[in-house]
Amino acid sequence: MNPSSSSGLPVRLAGVQHRYGDSVAVADVDLLVQAGELVALLGPSGCGKTTLLRIVAGLLRQTHGQVHIGDRVVDDLPTPQRGVGIVFQNYALFPHMDVRANVGYGLRARGEASDRIDDTVDRMLDLVQMRKFAHRRPRELSGGQQQRVALARTLAVQPRVLLLDEPFAALDKNLRLDMQIEIRRIQRELGITTLLVTHDQEEAMSMADRIAVMNAGRVEQFDRPEAVYDWPGTRFVAGFIGTANLLPGRLRRAGTGFTLTCDAGGSLALAAAAPCSRDGAAMLSVRPEHLAFGAAGGSGPQATVSMVVPLGPQLVYELTLADGSTVKVTVPRHGEDARVQAGERVALRLRDGAPAAVFLPEVA
Amino acid sequence: MSGAAVPGQRRGGLLLALPLGIFFAVFVVVPLLLLVAVSLYADADMTRFGFDQYLRFFGDDFNRGVLLQTLWLGVKVTALSLVLGFPLAYAYMLAPPRWQSILMLLIVLPLLTSAVVRTFAWVVILGRQGIINESLLALGWIAEPMRLLYTPGAMVIAVAQIELPLMALPVITALMNIDPNLRQASLALGAGHWRTLFQVTLPLAVPGLLAGSLLVFASSVSAFVTQTLVGGGQHMLMPFYMYQQAIQANNYPFAAAIAVTLLVAVMAVVMLINLVGRRAKGFVHA
Numbered sequence: 303m304n305p306s307s308s309s310g311l312p313v314r315l316a317g318v319q320h321r322y323g324d325s326v327a328v329a330d331v332d333l334l335v336q337a338g339e340l341v342a343l344l345g346p347s348g349c350g351k352t353t354l355l356r357i358v359a360g361l362l363r364q365t366h367g368q369v370h371i372g373d374r375v376v377d378d379l380p381t382p383q384r385g386v387g388i389v390f391q392n393y394a395l396f397p398h399m400d401v402r403a404n405v406g407y408g409l410r411a412r413g414e415a416s417d418r419i420d421d422t423v424d425r426m427l428d429l430v431q432m433r434k435f436a437h438r439r440p441r442e443l444s445g446g447q448q449q450r451v452a453l454a455r456t457l458a459v460q461p462r463v464l465l466l467d468e469p470f471a472a473l474d475k476n477l478r479l480d481m482q483i484e485i486r487r488i489q490r491e492l493g494i495t496t497l498l499v500t501h502d503q504e505e506a507m508s509m510a511d512r513i514a515v516m517n518a519g520r521v522e523q524f525d526r527p528e529a530v531y532d533w534p535g536t537r538f539v540a541g542f543i544g545t546a547n548l549l550p551g552r553l554r555r556a557g558t559g560f561t562l563t564c565d566a567g568g569s570l571a572l573a574a575a576a577p578c579s580r581d582g583a584a585m586l587s588v589r590p591e592h593l594a595f596g597a598a599g600g601s602g603p604q605a606t607v608s609m610v611v612p613l614g615p616q617l618v619y620e621l622t623l624a625d626g627s628t629v630k631v632t633v634p635r636h637g638e639d640a641r642v643q644a645g646e647r648v649a650l651r652l653r654d655g656a657p658a659a660v661f662l663p664e665v666a
Numbered sequence: 667m668s669g670a671a672v673p674g675q676r677r678g679g680l681l682l683a684l685p686l687g688i689f690f691a692v693f694v695v696v697p698l699l700l701l702v703a704v705s706l707y708a709d710a711d712m713t714r715f716g717f718d719q720y721l722r723f724f725g726d727d728f729n730r731g732v733l734l735q736t737l738w739l740g741v742k743v744t745a746l747s748l749v750l751g752f753p754l755a756y757a758y759m760l761a762p763p764r765w766q767s768i769l770m771l772l773i774v775l776p777l778l779t780s781a782v783v784r785t786f787a788w789v790v791i792l793g794r795q796g797i798i799n800e801s802l803l804a805l806g807w808i809a810e811p812m813r814l815l816y817t818p819g820a821m822v823i824a825v826a827q828i829e830l831p832l833m834a835l836p837v838i839t840a841l842m843n844i845d846p847n848l849r850q851a852s853l854a855l856g857a858g859h860w861r862t863l864f865q866v867t868l869p870l871a872v873p874g875l876l877a878g879s880l881l882v883f884a885s886s887v888s889a890f891v892t893q894t895l896v897g898g899g900q901h902m903l904m905p906f907y908m909y910q911q912a913i914q915a916n917n918y919p920f921a922a923a924i925a926v927t928l929l930v931a932v933m934a935v936v937m938l939i940n941l942v943g944r945r946a947k948g949f950v951h952a
Binding site for chain 2: 359361380381382386387388390392394396397398407408411412455456459
């Protein structure tokens, strides 16, 4: 019964669907979360991520599909027997019990001996550094402290899978970063499989081993944070995560790489084209920091600088292309490109080795 | 803006409260003072003052018994309506929204009918030729009608039924204010439904249970109509005693002393419940 030795179990969703009446909340999700992995379910509100979490928890029964935890199908198991622990968005601490009683609640419910309960509660309070506050009531604690208690209460019963529902939404920004690091530390230490529901891309990027980007009940992309950022699998992902410039044009294979002839004039050389690599009409999605300036009159799309905004260590340029569309470019404040002033004309190019995703053009 | 109240604004507020204040003074405060004054007459003809009525009331075993019986009825009715009201409120909380509105209508409906009508319904149900006796006779389970009406048990049940909405409504409010995540958290931590009910839901519903107890107790000890019609005056209780002394014996000072005694006793119980309630609220409202 040593919680630090509890290792996580893999979680597999197979063809999971859920409807509320006529509306589809989750449409056919397949997902395999490895043991000990932290996966973020990221998406806008209403994308089905919380519904999916509640299905894994057993608080909601899916309309179709199966949930596997470890090598068992858990669809017919009630929540307490699934070995999952949930931390709710509002922490849901019992207001009439002190911190100790809250953390020991699950152990008492499982009928553990009282000295064992005391032991485990002490260890859990140490783990989240809340030993000093053991006899406080929840309302006497700050948001961050309440969250630590909620985490300790959940971990005390040694779940094999940890489910976090927007756990940082109620915290202010500085505290949020502290708690993200703290939870990541504890999660690594225990090796517990974790599903994190969030709508905050930075949170997903900084915490998750892999991110499942969700939209309208579907998983649009499931990959490492860098891959999701650099090589968005769909146009939704490109637009939802970070800032993306969309440049329509025609794609053509050129030697080992590709060339995109932009509709707004000029062309860009690409080392690779994904997910779409077919010759013909295409849409290039490129991050502002992956673009750079060349001398006006070069081969790239010609653009006029309309605005320069200093943003901490970098400058954000807004440029207008020949067809009137705008493009954002960010450059380091002390780099070569930072000398370009508003009103100047430049040619855009792709930075060396910079990733750029290519999609089929929008079907109008 | 909200800091220092503008003097004119405050005067305006007081002015608006004036009609209610006058109404309250004329129809509540003055009659109460009159009642106390009348109870301080030493004789039935109201010729001289003295504490004779109170001495007479508390000097007599019968009178003290009537007071205790009345308060005891209040306790029994409150206990029964707690036992009936909590499950009702709990069922309401768990019911789907469509059923909730139907349940709410059923709970509130008795409040919209007169207590006299509801009491006569009990007379019809419990009488010698009432529904229960006729049914049991027809089934051949009993040979002759049982005495149901005019028994202490019948009175407790009838009063509790009539006061039930006063218990159910505050308990429903308390239950609906409990964050549903608390119950889910309890279940997720491995507690069963019963443990969740007793360790989480019930403790957090305490303020509602106390508020309901307060209303039911205060209302049941003075439920003259039901006490009298279903109890049949077999057991003397304070409201009927009061009525008897004032209307039948024409002893207004003694009737007033009974009324003041009941008022003080009920207020003492109400304050006690409030005291417990204040302690309970401390942990419930974060």
